[in-house]
Amino acid sequence: MSALREFAERWGRRIVTVPLYLALCALVVCSLPLTLLIAATLDLARGKRWPLVRAISFVALYLCCESAGIIASFFIWLACLGAGRERFLRQNFNLQRWWAGSLYKGARRLFDLRILDEGAEVAGGGPLLIFLRHASLADTLFPAVFISNAHGIRLKYALKRELLWDPCIDIVGNRLENRFLRRGPGDAERVGELMENLASDEGVIIYPEGTRFREAKRERILEKLSQTLDADLFEKAKAFRNVLPPRPGGPLALLEKNEGADIIFCAHTGLESVVDLRDILRGTLISRAIRVRFWRVEFEAIPKGRDKQLRWLYDEWAKVDLWIGEQKASLIEDRQHAVR
16 A cells, blocks of 8 residues: 555544544543433343443443543654654553553453463563464453563554554554554565564564454354365364464464564453453453463474474464363353352
């Protein structure tokens, strides 16, 4: 895409999203006394654990974080005029950390979430490549919370372009060194660019599946892979039950240009049934136990060569699949014991 077209598309989008989000925030916050009263009445009538009250409160929190982020991004731009690119990047990185951390803490308290993390300490010290399972919009907060906020690692993201309709992600995300992908030819090359000049306090994050897991998607992907993968890899792909087979383009582009970064794998479970706002309104998220597990592969242990790296990636992704399956089985067993 030409620079002129990109500029026109970006500002055409922002002319819509920025006023819209600011207006929505004002409307939602001003109407909170009434909407919370109605929501509380409905929740009491249904005898549930305040799902509507919690959901409306979270929407208000999200819109407030968006509005605060939009306003703060303007003042950061103003304050950093002539101050140098490094200071500008650092201030925007700090704003991103605040935004993600505020949403995470707010969701955890509002929905009474239990976050059980295992191995998060291994994400300290870069440079890093982070391969993260994708099951819900909520898991996009995990890297900022467990890696950036916890260890000060400045992350570069490979994200789908649709997320640019969130104005904070659009404004701050485009100031930082991220890539927003159209899911077409050239994506792998753009993802590989994230490895350029990767510093010791930086990391690159990608979702190898490319989209959220759904059984129907898994079937469609397997049908396509049956025509392209060799028999051994296709058997590995068919064995996945809880994750989609990784799309090789982006991950292999990162591995090809990797000159010393360790790999962090992140598996998680507990968010599979929380897809959109309707699930939140139904109370699906309330009192959820969300388990997150990290493990690290040293740079020296990563094989060389595209074919070996692809097979290695499938083997590591099988560990993600196995761990999720174990967590689901454990949850079913716990529920059976509770019934008895």
